[in-house]
Amino acid sequence: METNNTEGLTMFEINVLVQQGGRFVVFPNTISKLFKKFKRSNIYFVRPEENTFKYALKHFFLNLTVSWKAFPWGPVYVVKSLYYLIKGGKDYTQTILDELNQNKPDYNPDVNFLKYS
Template structure:
């Protein structure tokens, strides 16, 4: 998996930002290809002063576009995904 938002940062700088409140977050994606369901996304590094809403909104819109009409259970997966996105990933 690729880690986003760590470009140009050294390991020491990342450790300092984590101690100040930064965190690594994975947002749920539910993409259905008939029967198979793929969940998860890339890892995002969220800095202490940053909000997760801009990443969460992108993944929620992706879930709405790709999954709403594929099967009977997709709305359940989207609601579950929205719950995790509102919690912050």
């Protein structure tokens, strides 16, 4: 799954930002076409000084315009997206970090970077 806002960051930088208060959040979307519904989520890396409101508002309006058509559950999904807008997203920081650390073995916190200088 692709994470947004991590372009150009190394695993070390991501771990430092998470220790400073950064987190990975998800805003669920529901898109409906006639009687079919598709759930998808976007993962955003929110830096410590950043607010999640700009990401949440975009997803809330997307749910407001397209998910209400999936009757009878569509309005429930709109209310759920409003809940995550208020809450600041669904926090998946530990899950994403575990996956990134498994897929990026080049990061080793035990290596002394000064000995290579």
